[in-house]
Amino acid sequence: MTKEVLAVRHVTKRFGQGENQVVALQDASMSVRASEVVLIIGPSGSGKSTLLTILGGLQTPTEGEVRLMNEDLQALPQRDLEKLRLDKIGFVLQAYNLVPYLTVADQFKLVDQVKKTPNVAEKPFDRILRRLGIVAMTHRYPDELSGGQKQRVALARALYADPTIILADEPTAALDSERVNEVGQLLAEIAHQQHKAVVVVTHDVRLQEFADRTYEIVDGRLSEKT
Ligand SMILES: Nc1ncnc2c1ncn2[C@@H]1O[C@H](COP(=O)(O)OP(=O)(O)OP(=O)(O)O)[C@@H](O)[C@H]1O
Numbered sequence: 001m002t003k004e005v006l007a008v009r010h011v012t013k014r015f016g017q018g019e020n021q022v023v024a025l026q027d028a029s030m031s032v033r034a035s036e037v038v039l040i041i042g043p044s045g046s047g048k049s050t051l052l053t054i055l056g057g058l059q060t061p062t063e064g065e066v067r068l069m070n071e072d073l074q075a076l077p078q079r080d081l082e083k084l085r086l087d088k089i090g091f092v093l094q095a096y097n098l099v100p101y102l103t104v105a106d107q108f109k110l111v112d113q114v115k116k117t118p119n120v121a122e123k124p125f126d127r128i129l130r131r132l133g134i135v136a137m138t139h140r141y142p143d144e145l146s147g148g149q150k151q152r153v154a155l156a157r158a159l160y161a162d163p164t165i166i167l168a169d170e171p172t173a174a175l176d177s178e179r180v181n182e183v184g185q186l187l188a189e190i191a192h193q194q195h196k197a198v199v200v201v202t203h204d205v206r207l208q209e210f211a212d213r214t215y216e217i218v219d220g221r222l223s224e225k226t
């Protein structure tokens with residue numbers, strides 16, 4: 001059995017108080033192992049981004065526990081949590097989070113500056129850029145890119161840091177079907193060949209064929225599809 005990378009136990013997340021209270025996640029439990037692509041599929045407002053940011057320690061649950069590589073995220077001191085995030089997690093957030101005043105190439109160089117542990121070597125990274133169709137974009141700034149191009153740059157940046165787990169929020173929202181297949185295949189390859197854990201939250205059913213396991217999320221309730 002490959003090792004468990006992520007364990008989520010009875011996680012509930014509430015926002016607000018009293019009659020304004022929103023229950024974004026209701027008693028969610030799941031696990032992710034190395035070498036698998038786990039898809040979490042659900043409609044807008046179902047709790048996907050809330051779940052993904054909790055998985056990566058960007059938000060804390062109201063109740064329940066998240067363990068990443070056997071560390072209880074809530075019990076970790078802030079500095080250790082930041083280090084774990086930097087070294088082990090590749091985030092592809094819904095808003096891309098590219099630095100507006102840096103070219104694509106400099107976005108990657110920035111990773112070298114903040115993260116000391118080895119990043120992906122030049123040759124394999126070139127291959128990733130080619131696969132994602134963004135080689136010709138490396139001298140452009142984010143506002144000179146289309147939505148789909150920004151999305152692929154954000155994915156490349158997450159992969160560049162050679163993370164143990166990739167957490168991606170709607171990584172294909174702005175992509176046509178051909179690019180969806182390319183991204184789906186790339187994520188599956190990275191999981192299966194490099195033994196990464198890949199978690200994708202999405203409403204894009206086109207990604208289902210690339211997933212090893214799929215969960216559904218509806219109104220904050222998570223269940224595994226069989
Ligand atoms: N900071 C917050 N304060 C209050 N409510 C919030 C907050 N963040 C999320 N919510 C609510 O929690 C629910 C889940 O939101 P979330 O962003 O996780 O959904 P989503 O599945 O990612 O949606 P989308 O597909 O549109 O991105 C929604 O009802 C949302 O309004």
Ligand SMILES: [Mg+2]
Nearest residue numbers: 048049050094
């Ligand atoms: Mg979302």
